[in-house]
Amino acid sequence: MTEIKEMARKIRMDIIEMLTMAKSGHPGGSLSAADIMAVLFFDEMRLDPANKDWSERDRFVLSKGHAAPVYYAALANKGFFPREELLKLRKTGHFLQGHPDMRKVPGVDMSTGSLGHGISAAGGMALAGKIDKKSFRVYSLLGDGEMAEGLVWEAAMAASHYKLDNLVAILDYNGLQIDGACEEVMKSSPLDDKWRAFGWNVLEIDGHDLKEIKEALEKAKNFKGKPTIIIAKTIKGKGVSFMENQAGWHGNAPSSEQAELALAELKGGELG
Amino acid sequence: MTKSEEKVIKIATRDAYGKALVKLGGENTDIVVLDADLSKSTKTADFNKVYPERFFNMGIAEQNLIGFSAGLAAVGKIPFASTFAIFAAGRAFEQIRNSVAYPKLNVKIAVTHAGISVGEDGGSHQAIEDLALMRAIPNMTVLVPADAVETDQIIRAAAEYQGPVYIRMGRLAVPVLFDDTKYSFAIGKANIIREGKDVAIIANGLMVAEALKAAEELKEQGIESTVVNCASLKPLDEETIINAAKLTGAVVTAEEHSIIGGLGSAVAEVLSENIPVPLRRVGVKDTFGESGNPEELLKKYGLTAQEIVIAVREVIKQKK
Numbered sequence: 072m073t074e075i076k077e078m079a080r081k082i083r084m085d086i087i088e089m090l091t092m093a094k095s096g097h098p099g100g101s102l103s104a105a106d107i108m109a110v111l112f113f114d115e116m117r118l119d120p121a122n123k124d125w126s127e128r129d130r131f132v133l134s135k136g137h138a139a140p141v142y143y144a145a146l147a148n149k150g151f152f153p154r155e156e157l158l159k160l161r162k163t164g165h166f167l168q169g170h171p172d173m174r175k176v177p178g179v180d181m182s183t184g185s186l187g188h189g190i191s192a193a194g195g196m197a198l199a200g201k202i203d204k205k206s207f208r209v210y211s212l213l214g215d216g217e218m219a220e221g222l223v224w225e226a227a228m229a230a231s232h233y234k235l236d237n238l239v240a241i242l243d244y245n246g247l248q249i250d251g252a253c254e255e256v257m258k259s260s261p262l263d264d265k266w267r268a269f270g271w272n273v274l275e276i277d278g279h280d281l282k283e284i285k286e287a288l289e290k291a292k293n294f295k296g297k298p299t300i301i302i303a304k305t306i307k308g309k310g311v312s313f314m315e316n317q318a319g320w321h322g323n324a325p326s327s328e329q330a331e332l333a334l335a336e337l338k339g340g341e342l343g
Numbered sequence: 344m345t346k347s348e349e350k351v352i353k354i355a356t357r358d359a360y361g362k363a364l365v366k367l368g369g370e371n372t373d374i375v376v377l378d379a380d381l382s383k384s385t386k387t388a389d390f391n392k393v394y395p396e397r398f399f400n401m402g403i404a405e406q407n408l409i410g411f412s413a414g415l416a417a418v419g420k421i422p423f424a425s426t427f428a429i430f431a432a433g434r435a436f437e438q439i440r441n442s443v444a445y446p447k448l449n450v451k452i453a454v455t456h457a458g459i460s461v462g463e464d465g466g467s468h469q470a471i472e473d474l475a476l477m478r479a480i481p482n483m484t485v486l487v488p489a490d491a492v493e494t495d496q497i498i499r500a501a502a503e504y505q506g507p508v509y510i511r512m513g514r515l516a517v518p519v520l521f522d523d524t525k526y527s528f529a530i531g532k533a534n535i536i537r538e539g540k541d542v543a544i545i546a547n548g549l550m551v552a553e554a555l556k557a558a559e560e561l562k563e564q565g566i567e568s569t570v571v572n573c574a575s576l577k578p579l580d581e582e583t584i585i586n587a588a589k590l591t592g593a594v595v596t597a598e599e600h601s602i603i604g605g606l607g608s609a610v611a612e613v614l615s616e617n618i619p620v621p622l623r624r625v626g627v628k629d630t631f632g633e634s635g636n637p638e639e640l641l642k643k644y645g646l647t648a649q650e651i652v653i654a655v656r657e658v659i660k661q662k663k
Binding site for chain 2: 126130132172173174180181182184185187188190191192193194195196197198199200202221222225226228229232233
């Protein structure tokens with residue numbers, strides 16, 4: 072787990088560096104998902120960066136597409152493309168788009184960005200796996216603000232109807248969205264009961280505890296007949312003190328001074 | 344190329360779609376079919392009867408119908424997603440735009456019950472702007488069959504083509520115009536189905552039959568018409584359109600769609616940039632439909648051979 076912990080730290084530092092260079096983007100919801108992404112990409116998923124189109128690979132769909140920085144950092148560190156590319160995020164003529172683009176970014180399985188779309192496409196991928204009796208699994212990371220999208224619930228209903236137990240949704244439950252606290256903008260709680268009512272296996276964990284993340288993914292794998300959602304309680308902006316739990320850091324890039332402070336904290340901090 | 348007027352057989356394009364799917368399903372096991380609780384109307388139920396393991400009802404959830412189709416295509420399936428035109432192009436527009444067309448996924452959005460000829464269900468269900476919406480999306484191919492024979496060929500062409508396709512079909516039984524042994528559809532090609540020097544009538548969908556009727560009537564008045572079936576709305580066969588305009592010097596378009604954004608607009612764009620000739624657009628005049636008998640509604644909304652004849656007379660007067 073020490074390696075994963077260091078990878079999560081590396082991913083967080085990459086996020087800060089990328090967004091500082093890009094001068095725009097979404098740090099809060101990228102940092103909150105760093106531990107989940109580190110476990111997924113460096114422990115859980117069967118991937119082959121040398122053969123990115125390997126048909127048996129596990130699929131990942133970033134339904135909360137605005138957290139692209141955490142996805143790109145994971146892919147680059149995994150070896151899907153050179154890390155130098157990270158610093159060209161959102162720049163004209165470079166392939167790292169503001170939101171994931173499967174036709175441009177090596178390793179991206181589905182283009183996302185419009186909320187609710189990702190979990191729906193992930194359902195279709197899992198269904199394809201069932202039709203062909205393949206063993207690959209499909210993972211999709213969602214945001215809690217995204218829970219207000221009707222399409223999320225259409226997809227949830229269909230995934231349980233078709234018993235897609237090869238599908239795992241992970242909810243990055245950081246409690247904040249652009250306009251403020253999710254509970255104030257549009258109350259979506261109780262989410263555990265809602266997903267259970269939609270026919271899903273529901274697990275609740277601390278989304279920054281690597282061991283809990285790993286165990287939950289293992290439980291999901293062994294649970295048959297229903298898709299699983301892992302409701303991962305997280306802290307928006309996790310790892311950078313002045314970004315933590317601040318809705319204002321949803322979609323603003325740090326200045327170079329702020330980045331320096333953030334990187335120093337991340338370098339020295341005890342995470343996960 | 345066209346069958347004689349005497350023994351008109353009528354088949355709805357949606358019926359031809361159901362049969363085409365069953366045929367293709369046997370040839371290609373990657374084909375899967377999804378519907379949103381309208382399979383008896385869209386005729387995808389035919390496929391479900393033969394290949395239930397490859398048919399998926401998504402319930403009344405059109406956004407998710409498209410989202411799941413995108414995911415299936417991303418893993419190599421060839422999904423045909425069916426519902427009424429209004430619920431695909433309208434309700435699920437942004438899913439089509441962002442989850443299908445933007446990543447250029449191999450999803451076939453095969454819709455039925457397009458246009459005024461939906462009839463009794465009324466204006467809420469009569470898509471008259473779907474082609475405008477679909478045509479504006481990059482990476483999208485837009486096809487509008489005129490009869491059962493062309494539907495069969497279009498469904499096959501769509502399955503063989505790699506990328507998103509929107510196929511617009513109707514509820515109403517329409518005349519079978521073409522002979523399968525002689526007619527040949529290709530994406531990006533328009534078919535000249537009648538030749539004449541005085542005017543070019545460019546039509547698609549059920550208005551092709553009306554265009555042919557109009558051409559007969561015009562002939563009696565001494566006016567010779569070229570009739571172009573423009574089933575491939577996008578990509579558009581600009582060459583054939585320009586040549587028809589050159590030959591005749593006057594163009595009338597005819598479509599069961601708003602005159603804003605559909606075939607009429609597409610042809611106007613090509614003509615105004617290449618060979619500005621007098622043009623009249625027969626179509627729905629920026630208005631919603633209503634409940635009624637389909638044939639009566641087609642008359643009421645000016646989607647008839649008679650309306651084309653009037654437009655031709657006007658446009659010919661404008662010729663230099």
